[in-house]
Amino acid sequence: MKIAIDAMGGDHAPQSTVEGVMLAAKKHSHVTFQLYGDKVKMAPYLEQLSNVEIVHTEEKIESTDSPVEAVRKKKQASMVLAAKAVKDGEAEACISAGNTGALMSAGLFVVGRMKGIKRPALAPTIPTVDGSGFVLLDAGANADAKPEHLLQFGMMGSAYVSAVKKIERPRVGLLNIGTEHNKGTDLTKDAFALLDASSVINFVGNVEARDLLNGVADVVVTDGFTGNMVLKTIEGTAGNLMKMIKGAMTATPLSKLGALTMRKGIYEIKDMMDYSNYGGACLFGLAGTVVKAHGSSNAHAIATTVTQAIQMVEGNIIGNINSALQQTKEEETTNE
Incomplete structure (x- = not known):
């Protein structure tokens, strides 16, 4: 399993995000963590762990950016690349503590909406x-x-x-x-x-x-x-x-x-x-697993959110939602 993390989003990035991922990486040795962001800024907080990979990019989405415009124009932003990893099948989930609107836009425009879901939900x-x-x-x-x-x-x-x-x-x-x-x-x-x-x-x-x-x-x-x-x-x-x-x-x-x-x-x-202690906010209705960590997350909150995303993947959330959609469709057909 691979989890893609936007290391540059959030109030205390990249320190809190990287430190949180280090905690999670030690706990979940079977998972590979892909950190997207500026490797120079991340370096002071990184540890030499075999299941942590760095994908370098200096571009990031700011909290003041227009969500849709930022996702469309900043193709190399850490958040966009993390979402693209899910879209391309390189990662099973992505996490960001950055701009909420931008992450929702990245979820819809990059990861894509799940077939049959009419509206996503935070x-x-x-x-x-x-x-x-x-x-x-x-x-x-x-x-x-x-x-x-x-x-x-x-x-x-x-x-x-x-x-x-x-x-x-x-x-x-x-x-x-x-x-x-x-x-x-x-x-x-x-x-x-x-x-x-x-x-x-x-x-x-x-x-x-x-x-x-x-x-x-x-x-x-x-x-x-x-x-x-x-x-x-x-x-x-x-x-x-x-x-x-x-x-x-x-x-x-x-x-x-x-x-x-x-x-x-x-x-x-x-x-x-x-x-x-409760993890992040899930973006449901997308074709992949996307989780929004709180903007002011500390390392503990990031680690908790990472564990949450792993549980979602292991629990086959996407498959379970698809099964529920199919069952609902069959009920509607029967009642017609």
Whole structure:
């Protein structure tokens, strides 16, 4: 197996990316890692490992670049070359912590869309109180959606959770303003009907935003606009809550003393809500495996994302999604 990594994307590239790959390379000796980027800038962080290859390029996509234009014009950019490796069959997956829009564009224009998938989806794993997390689709690849898109999101999310988390029948929930089947917009009502009628997924009905972190479902589907708002609200709330707790614990000498006794528990909560322990956001609906690592990823987060991509390849995500598509097509033909 080969994994292609854009070493130049992200807030702390190439250091964090290269160091993360070094950690992963030691753990996964059966996998070959292809690092795409400036070998001079990567050199200080590289170790002599037999399963790490360097593909030199000085061109990269900046966070300020126009996504589509950058992918089309910067043919030798590290991100584009990593995506091309998947397209050409030289690698089974590619990872980047760089420009999200550019990676989505590279996924669509370079790797290509999976046959039968109407819309791709950006799918991060979001922490839950019990530590298991849930997959959210779509978190921003498309601002709007149709009912049939949400059905496919449920199928793709289920295939991922089954392969990576080893859950045989993942619970799929539809994000809505109430749990009743007749609640919501025309989109959610029509999507409910499609999801409920499908035998391909284990649909558990509507779920409300307030219940998401309680682990009410393993996969939650919604349109990209709503999903992105939910994702950023959760990220912002979690970050600010930890700041508030830290402030309260250090406000007075007495609170500092109390903080010492609570330190272990606070760190456990922090780890539970730490994105770096859950991997990156998957770009589902493409003909190959593409994973977006968080822009501010440290070495640990990169290593976790690499492991995630390996599990996706070993779990045959693409094949499982194709099987679900075929089964859905057969159901539609039978019902006509």
